[in-house]
Amino acid sequence: MVRSKKHYTRREQLIDATLRSVAERGRDNVRIRDIAAEAGVSPGSVLYHYPELSELMFDAHRTVVERFFRSRVETVEARGTAGDRLVAAVDTGLPSGRDDDVARTLYEMHSLADRSSVHAALMTSLFDREVGLYATILEVGRSTGEFTLAQPARAGATTLVALEDGLGLHLLSNNTSVDLPLARRLMLAAAQQATGVALVGE
Amino acid sequence: MVRSKKHYTRREQLIDATLRSVAERGRDNVRIRDIAAEAGVSPGSVLYHYPELSELMFDAHRTVVERFFRSRVETVEARGTAGDRLVAAVDTGLPSGRDDDVARTLYEMHSLADRSSVHAALMTSLFDREVGLYATILEVGRSTGEFTLAQPARAGATTLVALEDGLGLHLLSNNTSVDLPLARRLMLAAAQQATGVALVGE
């Protein structure tokens, strides 16, 4: 029997189970048993498909990065003007709350980058693509005359991504001095300073 | 024998040993043995002084927060003009590199805030004080006419703190697209936009 289609399906199930487990229990508290239970299989089966647990973690990280960025791009590109796209980028970049599983999982996974270069590469690649997303919006806005950039598009874009990461960190960490409305206001103010345009939320 | 002075000394030794261990091995990889070895005592002794390990982690977190903020304030207040103070705030707020143990430990500890409200409170208190530090600098600069604030001092200060946290996160996580010179440039550019003044590094 050739490696069946089901084999890949199972791996995907395990990745999803891992993501749910991480969101639920926190990355360092996830046991193989949790993943197995979440996927509805036995612990031995997890090891069968992923002899290296680190590979499962990596696949889970990669998956959540892809999902997050893809969804972000889709939402942004559904908007018309550069101003609207910028607001959409801001809104999709901040965690919607403590119950935002994708954002929470993304941060949990990113903290693996400290000690693992493959996870660091994943984090860097997401960062670069997010910077690219913002930079494109800024460039387009400038070329149409909609924006007047305060600094080069790439620098402004990098600042916005880093700012949203910092705000996201505090939003997800129970910092009671930062809530979503405040974070959004600060992001829009920063975007406004970067573009010279007053941005209004939807 | 009343609880001796040595008792408190030992607890401080254990806190320092914990901080060293966390910096060295990462928070989730720290074993009681490591702390004991680092402090030069037996594992049993650690438990004697800290029956609850979580309390030791909390004390260690509190200690590193205090040290970090105190040192930051001292450096900033040694400067004369508001502009110089702002630059000093930026320079003390970014991790100096991957080997910046205080910054690394601070981030490791902060990630406990996800699941623990006492750690979240600690993180919030540091955040608030950092915002206060920046806000004071901005206010003073405005009152002397040195700065022209683009938005209320508190909002600008909060943005700067969140931005430096976001940049710090990437600096410490091996994001190869962000290095210290870039982070510093972006921070100074943001500070410049907030104050209307061109800030030059030392």
Next chain:
DNA sequence: CTAGGATTTGAACAGGAATTCAAGTTATGG
């Protein structure tokens, strides 16, 4: 329908770490 490889299971095993604790050592008040 069937043979044989793929997959799954769950019990047994192994290892590492926290925790306990009885015994020994140290420090201090009187």
Next chain:
DNA sequence: CCATAACTTGAATTCCTGTTCAAATCCTAG
């Protein structure tokens, strides 16, 4: 200097988790 309580130790114990594996089951090519 003594009595007593604080402190320390390290070996024994317990707990938890990953890992192995032989047996059972499932799938699919032919």
